[in-house]
Amino acid sequence: MRFNEKELVFLSRQPSEMAAELGMRGPKKGDVVKKRLVKLVVNFLFYFRTDEEEPIGALLLEQCRVEREDSQSFSVAFLDEAERKYLFECDSEEQCGEWIDSIIKASYEFMRKNLIFYRTEIHRLTGKDPLEQYGISDETRFQVSNGLQLTPRDAASL
Amino acid sequence: MKLHEKILTHYLSCTSPVDKEGYLYKKERNATYHRRWFVLKANLLFYQERPADRHLLGVIVLEGCAVRRVESDGRFAFSLVFEGPGLKTYRFAAVDVQTQESWVKALLSASHCYLSLLVRDLGRQYEEVKQQQSLGQPHHCSSVGALEETTSGLLPRPMDVVREGRNFSASTVLPAHSATTRAKKSPKLWPRRNALVTPLNKPAPQYSEWPLVGFDPLEDFRKIHDYYGQEVKKAREEWLRSRRAAEEQQDDGALIKLG
Numbered sequence: 001m002r003f004n005e006k007e008l009v010f011l012s013r014q015p016s017e018m019a020a021e022l023g024m025r026g027p028k029k030g031d032v033v034k035k036r037l038v039k040l041v042v043n044f045l046f047y048f049r050t051d052e053e054e055p056i057g058a059l060l061l062e063q064c065r066v067e068r069e070d071s072q073s074f075s076v077a078f079l080d081e082a083e084r085k086y087l088f089e090c091d092s093e094e095q096c097g098e099w100i101d102s103i104i105k106a107s108y109e110f111m112r113k114n115l116i117f118y119r120t121e122i123h124r125l126t127g128k129d130p131l132e133q134y135g136i137s138d139e140t141r142f143q144v145s146n147g148l149q150l151t152p153r154d155a156a157s158l
Numbered sequence: 159m160k161l162h163e164k165i166l167t168h169y170l171s172c173t174s175p176v177d178k179e180g181y182l183y184k185k186e187r188n189a190t191y192h193r194r195w196f197v198l199k200a201n202l203l204f205y206q207e208r209p210a211d212r213h214l215l216g217v218i219v220l221e222g223c224a225v226r227r228v229e230s231d232g233r234f235a236f237s238l239v240f241e242g243p244g245l246k247t248y249r250f251a252a253v254d255v256q257t258q259e260s261w262v263k264a265l266l267s268a269s270h271c272y273l274s275l276l277v278r279d280l281g282r283q284y285e286e287v288k289q290q291q292s293l294g295q296p297h298h299c300s301s302v303g304a305l306e307e308t309t310s311g312l313l314p315r316p317m318d319v320v321r322e323g324r325n326f327s328a329s330t331v332l333p334a335h336s337a338t339t340r341a342k343k344s345p346k347l348w349p350r351r352n353a354l355v356t357p358l359n360k361p362a363p364q365y366s367e368w369p370l371v372g373f374d375p376l377e378d379f380r381k382i383h384d385y386y387g388q389e390v391k392k393a394r395e396e397w398l399r400s401r402r403a404a405e406e407q408q409d410d411g412a413l414i415k416l417g
Contacts, residue, residue: 001163002216004248007240009159011221042201042221042270057160062169062200078165108200108270109174111277118280125287130280136267141177 012039012046012055018102021050023073023089033089040099043108045076059086066103074100116144166217170197170204178264179209180257183233185249191233201270203238218248225265227258234258238265 018040023033024047036056037048043062046055065077071093077085090096104110119142122130131137170176178198183191184205194205194215203218222242228235233251236258240246252258267273 001167001214003161003163004218004240004246005159005161007222007242007245008161008219010240010242010245011219012159014222042274044219055159057162059162060165060169060202062165063172064165078162079168108273111270111273112200115273115277115280118277118284122280122284122287125291130283134276136263139177139264139267140175141264141267145175 008044008058009054011041011044012048012058013053014041016041018099020090020095020099022099023087025087025089027084027086033087038088040102040106043106045103061103061107062109064107066100068096068100072096076103112141115142120144166202166204167214170199170202170214174199177268178261180261181253182257182261183251185251191251198264198268201268201273203265203268220265220268221270223269225262227262236262236265 016039020038021035022038024036024038025031025033035050037050039046039048039055040061043060045059045061047057047059048055059076059078061076063078067075067077069075069087072091072095073087073089074096075085075087088099090099119130122128129137131139131142136142176197176199179196181193182196184194185191194207195209195211197204197206201220203220204214205216205218206214218238220238222245223238223240226237226239228237228249234253234255234257235249235251237250238248250261252261
């Protein structure tokens with residue numbers, strides 16, 4: 001699958017609040033912990049070999065589960081496969097907590113849900129749609145139904 | 159650089175809705191236009207030959223690019239211009255002006271950065287509104303809320319009492335007919351509204367859970383989430399019970415035992 005690599009590499013070089021050297025271990029059997037410069041930019045987690053300009057790889061932080069593994073490390077699992085787990089080792093419990101929090105909040109879907117919540121609440125409380133001033137009230141991505149996910153149980157009650 | 163494609167394709171195919179999809183012409187290197195099926199989700203623009211195709215031709219990550227309308231060849235053209243040294247410009251053409259406008263609008267609001275600013279801005283507004291609320295400022299009752307009641311035959315009761323209080327105990331369940339008792343409650347109570355989120359441009363969704371908020375530390379957020387979930391569950395059970403009772407009465411006309 002083609003992708004805009006140059007543009008993505010350029011993105012990875014943008015300033016980020018969450019960038020640090022962490023121990024990183026890949027999901028495959030036999031993968032070992034390696035020191036990597038891990039950087040969170042928008043909803044991507046880039047990882048570099050220390051002092052290299054181009055990242056080794058980019059992980060999209062959507063539909064992933066972030067979990068604390070122990071006091072100083074966390075994992076990110078993709079594709080609902082527990083085996084596809086990346087492990088990250090931090091220097092402190094505090095740093096670990098910050099990373100977990102940041103990664104969760106970086107997800108586009110997470111942000112979308114928040115937006116829809118604020119939009120609905122503000123509208124409920126003031127009678128005004130806060131997105132009108134931006135001219136984006138009609139955009140599908142910001143619609144109320146977009147932030148909701150029906151579980152099988154819920155649908156059965158209809 | 160390795161882009162873990164499976165993660166992207168998995169995200170594309172997962173249950174959350176797509177933001178926009180349709181045919182567009184994409185200008186290739188040899189200056190010819192090829193029709194492709196585009197799918198926009200979050201800040202990712204995927205493309206493939208046809209909608210039914212399993213194989214994705216490519217994806218464009220929409221960060222750091224400007225969207226420009228282009229007057230060119232008499233087509234309804236627009237481009238994605240990535241700003242930076244040596245970066246690309248993607249060129250597209252639509253079949254008519256509506257399609258062009260629709261895509262331009264959708265792409266303009268697609269980036270993560272844009273969403274981030276929007277959320278921050280709305281979050282601030284929300285806090286302000288809440289502050290004004292607690293200071294007893296007048297509140298404007300929207301007529302839209304009243305409209306929703308008509309479609310709410312299937313829906314759980316509103317949870318407004320819950321919202322205005324700090325009471326998070328799961329035992330405070332709204333009784334099914336609380337219209338009269340409400341008058342005795344705190345003047346800060348908002349007029350009764352559907353528990354459903356107010357739809358702004360579309361018909362009300364049939365069922366909802368309150369969207370998640372990542373404002374407080376994760377602990378509190380989980381509590382809020384669990385709490386609302388319980389409320390909704392209880393309210394729904396009550397409604398189901400009363401509805402079943404009503405149906406049975408209609409059918410038999412005989413005395414029915416409830417529960």
